[in-house]
Amino acid sequence: MDMTTLAAFLAVDLLLVFTPGADWAYAIGAGLRDRSVVPAVAGLIAGYAGYTLLAVAGLVVVVASSPSLLTALTVLGAAYLMWLGWSVLVRPAAVSASAEAVGSSRWQVMVRGAGISGLNPKALLLYFSLFPQFIDAGAGWPVAAQTGLLGVLHMVSCAVVYLAVGVLARTVLKARPSAARAVTRVSGGMMIAIGGFLLAERLIG
Template sequence: MDSRALDRQARTQNQSVESMIPSDVLLLFVAASAALAVSPGPDNIFVLTQSAMHGRKAGLLVTLGLCSGLLAHIAAVALGVAALLQTSAIAFTALKIVGAAYLLYLAWQAFRAGATQSLSAAEASLSARSLYVRGIVMNVTNPKVAVFFLAFLPQFVDPARGAPSIQIITLGVVFMLTALVIFSGIAWGASRIGTWLRQSTRAQIAINRLAGTVFVLLACRLALSRQA
């Protein structure tokens, strides 16, 4: 192997090392991501209500949908699309209207459901695909998530370590996995309420009304949100 080939190989190895995110930065990022996932917000509240209403499996499917929706926001930040939501009032408003309308639709379904439609009956009527898609739509139609990613992820990016887009994708995937673990825990915990709900008709109706109220509040919060 000649000297040029050796130099080329050395440069490639150096670039590979530089592009790696240091362990201390990664641990700090995971800690920050976990704190954000645990703090009360639309996503974990959504997982909690769906798990309480429809069971652990439903909550996990919604969780998978929410985390899959994060992939769209990660790609948007990496490609710079999220900057459009931050600068364009029209794009931001259009997306949040769609998200708020979807939440109101879920609220209408929850208010309309009676005891016979909750829990076991609801589990039968909601397919795995519909629950998964429900999580994706809930996440993708929230422009605040894209704007949040645009503000949060770059704080842990260092151009000296390589391509910023690769670092953003890496950090985004780490955030998604962290949220997946925490939201799954929330789904498991909330689903334990289901046994008690199955024994009480009044409780079944009450949880549907509570879920509907939560959806309305989340819709109002999203509709009233403003660009950063």
């Protein structure tokens, strides 16, 4: 695995990370609600850490080699993303409320974040569809090491972007409820668009 391959992966990965979705919604909700966005972001990263461990164990390669299983996972993930996006459009305030629980501890916030990223269709797309395309079995690196490196790069990208999103939500949107609702509506629309694109690509392409 050379630097060109890593640069190409980072370009695609950052494009996905910068696309608003469920993770963004959770980070924004934490920024509007909590004193610190760190527990929420840590939870999101923990979900991707779980995916990375599964990928290093070889599950990603197994899934990628089974078109029918990959199609089923992609369709389920895309349908979930479109449902979530529709829910956000119908009830834009629900983005912050969905991340909210009375008396939630930092641990509960982290666990909820791990669940959100663990069910995020973007994770299915990244780990099961894109990872295998950047792994070179003949590169002299063990496949597990290459997979682990890609997973770590993704988690670092997520940590930087989601921390920034949460902090910006606190400083810019907290005093502007109408702007916060507009941002969540855009996020909901993006979720539906991404889900539709994934469905079309998998079922038609």
